[in-house]
Amino acid sequence: MRSLNYLGILSLLLGVPTHSLKAHDFKTCSQSGFCRRGRALSARAKEAGEAWSSPYSLDPSSISIASNQAIFIAGVKSALYPEINFGLELRVHDDGVVRVRMDEVRGLRKRYDEAASWALISEPTISSDIKWTAGKKDIRAAYGPKKENEVVVTFAPLTVALLRNGKEQVVLNGQGLLHMEHFRTKTQEVTHTEEAAPQEGAEAVSDDAQAVITPTNPRAWFEGDKEDDYWEETFSSWTDSKPKGPESLSLDINFPNHPVVYGIPQHATRLALPTTTGESPFFSDPYRLYNADVFEYLASSPMSIYGSIPVLHAHSADSTVGIFHAVASETWIDVGHSAEKSTETHWISESGILDLFLMPGPTPEDIFKQYSRLTGTTVLPAHWSLGYHQCRWNYVSSDDVRTVQKRFDEEDMPVDVFWLDIEYSEEHKYFIWDKKNFPDPVDMINDVATLGRKMVVIVDPHLKRTSDYPVYQAASEKGLLVKTKSETEYEGWCWSGSSAWVDFFNPNVWDWWKSLFKTQQISTWSWTESTNAVHIWNDMNEPSVFNGPEITMPKDNIHHGGWEHRDVHNINGMLFSNLTSQAVAERSEELTRPFVLTRAFYAGSQRFGAMWTGDNLGTWEHMAVGVKIVLSVNIGGMSFSGSDVGGFFGNPEPEMLVRWYQVGAMAPFFRAHAHIDTKRREPFLLEQPYKGMVKDILRLRYSMLPIWYTAFRETSVTGLPVLRPHYVMFPKDKAGFDIDDQYYIASSGLLVKPVTEKDATEAKVYLPEDQVYYDYFNHHAYRGAANGKEITVPAALHQIPLFIRGGSIVSTRERPRRSSTSMKADPFTLRVALSRTGTARGELYLDDGETYAHRAGHFVWREFVAETPKKKSRTLRIASRDMGVARPGEAVDGVVLKAFNPANAYAQSIADVRVEKVVVVGLNSKPKTVKVEGGADLNWEFTLGVAAADKKEGTASILTIKDPRVSVVKDWAIIVEW
Known part of the structure; x- marks a missing residue:
């Protein structure tokens, strides 16, 4: 949510960019040192062909197996750096998930290893039915009711493979791209070794206290012939100091028998992820996971947007397998498909340990259950939150809110929630009402609540740095704010102007943050001008920093525990919304379910609330890709999701707005929202026949609330998503693997085909089975076929292709x-x-x-x-x-x-x-x-x-x-x- 006029002023005065999407605002892989190094490693491996071999090997003499047999530990060495030690640990959970962890042992520093602790709901239960068998070349364990699953660890070179019925499902380091950059000192001289490559006569020399590696050096053969942004990196006008030096993690994760992959949200692209490698890649850059405030994001791009969930499904007609990589730093993922049979992926993360969960499936349903046992299920939301939400930036006064509510009632249009954006607050000091325009906030809230409705008010993570803002003053005095690399209070710019950011990694923050939401005075300051009818919108929590590198926080900022922001960036926004959700739930003695909407998210965010797809455009392309994004985040566990109806930017024509209401009504989270510079477009302002069409759509949504609520109960129990793409419902139907423009609502039997094209009068729908499908409205019967069948159905502007199976x-x-x-x-x-x-x-x-x-x-x-x-x-x-x-x-x-x-x-x-x-x-x-x-x-x-x-x-x-x-x-x- 950005005012271009406001940002234009900031840009002139402070050098802050005005954010319509500009390519130079965000890095490509070639502009990111560690991604560039990781991709170069892959290129060298490809060029070397069969001569390429991973330098990492397991020392069989170091193997240790826990008494319960399910935990296997061993030492790992890199032939390039024999003085550096690594530790490998495998755990087999009682549901068949295999956890693979690798970390540097006794290094100069500690790698960040806490990502999983934030994502997981608890420590998984270890299997009691595992027996490891060691051979000369590997160690393996078979498990499952029929011993159908097998995990195999090969010693040299090190690989880890998960098999089912003897067929490889997942292979780690099969291409030899594993590389954990070890900690070193800047003046460290490289020690020569010849064990990693066939070249001979290599040597290493020191020049100006930095390593210079000759092309014949084995390390050059593997790592490259120069240090590439090891100790400092510049992007645009910003310099990242990188005080710890290189610490990236590269790993190839391949699926030899699975041609299609889904997941790693959030990206604006097709559900079945297109290739980023090979001779004719769909995208030239890898998919990026780095929570970012991407203003007017492209409708087709691998670039990161607001959230990151490092979970991937690999699928074939025979089985589905999944992985979850608990890493919190910036991560780039290349995807390649080979001969319509296999998929190769290459994961490159800036920091952190290898902490990978291999989910054996073998069905999509099994994968969802396995993943939800790790990170939890979507919380069962408050029933009212499944109704219609009316929002814009901004409703400008108490009277404006009352007038909008009155107009909905006069037009007999249902609505459950009215939203207030940043202008409700005095000088963007969140929790503090602007009394000029909102002189009676509690009365206004009560006027809405009297008619059985709620309000949602925005609270962003940046605090205005001023002495008359008690929230900032308390956070500063208590030492609860994020710090710079020099251990001083970090100052950046956001809506509040000069701002500071609460460090939610600090346990001392948690109770203090919850105390702010108390509706009765219990501490120095509480939000007494609020009620239990108010719920919260957490925006800008990537975090968005207008004058920061890539519109976010510098990576060398410091969080609690001494961790750099680079280590925790993708988790940062999740902690903000998670703590806000707990605060809203606990604000009074009468415990009620909170509603919190977040823009940034990570694995596990589904336990605390809803998300939306951010600052989309009022275009047909963004309407269409919004459906795909919502399906993708459902795959990632976040079922409570949706896109802004009408698009955040622009002034959609009535036809587009009607179609967008149809899309929104068939999404789990249903909210209309608009930029401050757009024309008012509440549904009651439309001319006929469009107003009548939208009214019918709203009433349809409300009539279907029992269906949606039952669907959410199901996902809160099973982990299966509310919106289910074709491959989830019919995993053996190859013709449906690429379908992402129609979907099912849980197990209700409802099939939805959103219409996202201008001037459409009919739509094509794929029926995958020999079953009858009835039009929801006129009960016309359509028959599928055993091998699938495409039908054409009426889809005039007043019609939604909706079917009962x-x-x-x-x-x-x-x-x-x-x-x-x-x-x-x-x-x-x-x-x-x-x-x-x-x-x-x-x-x-x-x-x-x-x-x-x-x-x-x-x-x-x-x-x-x-x-x-x-x-x-x-x-x-x-x-x-x-x-x-x-x-x-x-x-x-x-x-x-x-x-x-x-x-x-x-x-x-x-x-x-x-x-x-x-x-x-x-x-x-x-x-x-x-x-x-x-x-x-x-x-x-x-x-x-x-x-x-x-x-x-x-x-x-x-x-x-x-x-x-x-x-x-x-x-x-x-x-x-x-």
Whole structure:
């Protein structure tokens, strides 16, 4: 969020760039010393061909195996530097994940090794079913129910391979690109060795106290013939002092039998990652993971944007395997595909240890579960946060907020949340209201809350450096701020002007930060002009520094523990939002679920809130790539995600805005947002027919809230994403590996094809199976095929290609309301979409939507089933049963319930909520009777379609059962007989 006028002034006065995207604002690999060195290493290996060999080897005599057999430790040497010691450790977890760690041992300094401690929810449980067997050339262990998994460590050269049924899944250092640059002194003279390469007669000399390596030197053969930005690096007008010298980590991670890879968000590109290497790369630079404030980012680029999750899925029709590399420093990743069979990746990180988790799968579902056991699942959000959010930079006053709310109600458009950007605060001193424009903040908040709505207010990580700002003063006096390389308080420039940054790596910060959000005075300063109806937006937390290198903090800044910013950069933003989430949850005695939106994120951020895709443009290209980015971050574990509806920049034409509302309504996080210089574009300002279209879209979203909330319960338990691309749903269908413009909503059976092209009147949809798919709105039946089939469907501007997969039952609430909180007692409609065999199932999850009572078992979790009790029976039985009782001991939002009482307090509170309508789609013929099992006949209507569930395409038959008066919390059955 940038005002170009404001930044223009900053640029003139301070030399701060005005950030429309300029290539020179951000590094390419060739401008980054360690990336350049890593890529050069790869180039030398490729040029050497079969003569290339890794200098790293394992010393078999150093092998130590823990008593439980699951932990294997050994020493590693580099033939280039025999005086340097490395340690290798492998652990096999009880779910089959293999953790591979390598660090320098007894070095001059300590490498940063704490990234995993921030990402993991706990130390993983080690397997008790492992036995290592050492041979002359390797050591290996087979495990799994049928010993189908095997991990093999080869001694010389060192490689680590994960196999399944004898087939290689992941290979580390198979190309010999492993290189952990060891710590050294700047005046250190290189010692000659000849063991790493076939060349002879090499020598090393010292010149001006720095190593100069001749081309015949083995080290030159491996590392290059000169020191390349080892001790200092300049980019534009900034110089990085690099006091620790070179410490980068290079590693090739290859997937010999997997042709497609997904993940490593966040990048604006296709879901199936295009190649960055070879003769005709799609991108010339590697993918970069380095949280950055990229203003107006490109719609197709490997450059980093706001978040970084170093997790990758490699996929084939036979299996899926995953890796998670717990590294927090800047990382570049080259991706290459070979002969449509394998994938080669090269990871180059600036600092840190090798801490790699190999996830064996073998299915996408298994990978998600394995990853979520490591880093946690998406937290079950507050129900209201799944509604519609209205935001812009900026609503300028209390009266502006009230007027916008009034207009929504006058137009009968639902909305749950109103947002305030940076201008609410006095001189951008967050927590402090600008009383000129917001003279009555608590009254304003209460006016919104009275109608069942919430507010979200921005709190950025930079603190204005002024004596009249108590938050800054306290942080400075307590020593809680990030420091420069000289150990003085770091000063940079952001919205507040001269600013300082809280160091969230300092444990002394945590309780202090939480105290700021208390709504009652408990310390020197608390946010008493706030209420529990206010939630928080954390922006600019990459961190964004207007006058810093690459618009961020200098890498040689110092955090708690003496770690440089380069070591922790990608984690920095996560800690800010994580602590904010905890602060909002704990701000009063009445614990309620917080909503915190973050722009920067890392592995594990999903445990604390939502993210959005940042400062996008109001273009068709950005609308389309936003869908792909959201799918990608879902792959990375962050299901609660979305893009700014309408684009942050620009003034989209009405057609584009309608399409963008359709995209937003079918995303987990649904928010409209706009730049301060854009025209006001609240949906009630549109002319007809566009206003009516957007109103219908908003109402559709609210009717589907039970579907979205049930989807979030599922992901909070299983780790499976809310939005599921084709390869997750149909992992063996090769035709769908590259599909990233349609997706499924969890296991609801809903298939979405967003329309992101101008003037579209129809859309092409891929159906992957021999199953019927029904149009959500008119129940037209489309038939897939066993080998996949592309269909063309109507997609005029008022139409959303949305389908119910045959075999699904979805629950909706169809009564229009002003907000989600007004719907809590509303009845339900069940859509029963029969499969080609005449069956269907679905789930519905409910709780109070705001507190943590569900963790104590206060919820309703129902399963709906439609089936024929007996073979060739002329009866369809539609039944409801309790899932909490059916699955005792299953975790709910991370808490395992030892017992479940279906008559819990919440269930009793909605005992009168009923199912008011059941719509059965796809019956073969008109029923004779429809009644509640053990009860009287029901009122129903039947419309005969031209296509049955198991026959040709066309309008399906519809049975509408009116008000069966069955409870949503009770077991019941409806019997349909022919």
